[in-house]
Amino acid sequence: MTIAMTGRISLEQAKSVVEFLELGQQDEANAIIAEIQNPINSELFAEIGKLTRQLHDSLTNFQLDSRLSDLATSDIPDAKERLNFVITRTEEAANKTMDAVEAIFPVVNTMAEQVAAVNPSWTKLMNNELDLTEFKSLCLNIDTLLKNTGKETQHIHSLMTDVLMAQDFQDLTGQVIRKVIDLVIEVEESLITMLTAFGISAEPVQEKVLPKVGKNLVEGPIINKENRDDVVADQDDVDDLLSSLGF
């Protein structure tokens, strides 16, 4: 449809009107008249139409990002549960391991005591200094030691198997954490897409941004010690720093 900018009828338009009327196309004829009467409006309408389409497209594209709302309402709560699972499993593993170790300590101590009890008489025996009564008592002590050691080594073996099995958390928590890392990557990408859509640069900020610290500068374990010069690398660094302060 041609748009007349002048507001006056042209010969061409008049001819078209006559043509449409002759063919019985009343609507088309009316449209030309309307166009002549309101040239600016029709341009405005076209422009509004274009904007409406753009808005519609943007909204549709935005809805494509309904993934974002899934992330917020389902995936992230799910990730919290997964991370809580990691805390629970690692705590269980630590406790299982310590249960076994704490059960081993007294067993080993008893064995050490029994060895210590036998030792002086044994040394005497080796030096041919042991009399018969002492020898009898040594035999009884050695008998206890052997019976006890035989029984307790089995016990220790089974406790050490418990320690071994408690390490299965690594596999499970590793898988769970990997999933959470994937989610974090996806959220990062969605946020970058959104920033780009709003025309904000998603380029990484050049200056070093230090993690937020809480009260008393509390930050928790430092995971990138090599890249930081405000933290100590190990216990030796701590000791050096303290001794430089006169400790």
Next chain:
Amino acid sequence: MKVLVVDDFSTMRRIVKNLLRDLGFTNIQEADDGSTALPMLQGGDFDFVVTDWNMPGMQGIDLLKAIRADASLSHIPVLLITAEAKKEQIVMAAQAGVNGYIVKPFTAATLKTKIEKIFERLA
């Protein structure tokens, strides 16, 4: 000797307790943060405090300051065992009057050395 072990993670308290027991400390009690620890210290005749820094509620550094500010407790040696590794924090702890500072992860040998040093100095 009566020892108070303060950490919000029960597993870490258990590790420290086991290590202390190995070093000959048998009378050990536990608290899960500074605000639980402080009334225990005020109520009992503790001789030594081993504390974490980062805990919900009252943090270890604030517990240390509270101990030093309380005339009846100020003599108690305090050992910090913490993941906090900023130089500024170590200086802060030293100024607050800490007796030893161990960064996590740590070894049984480190704990032994630091504790021996603390009691050597106090002797």
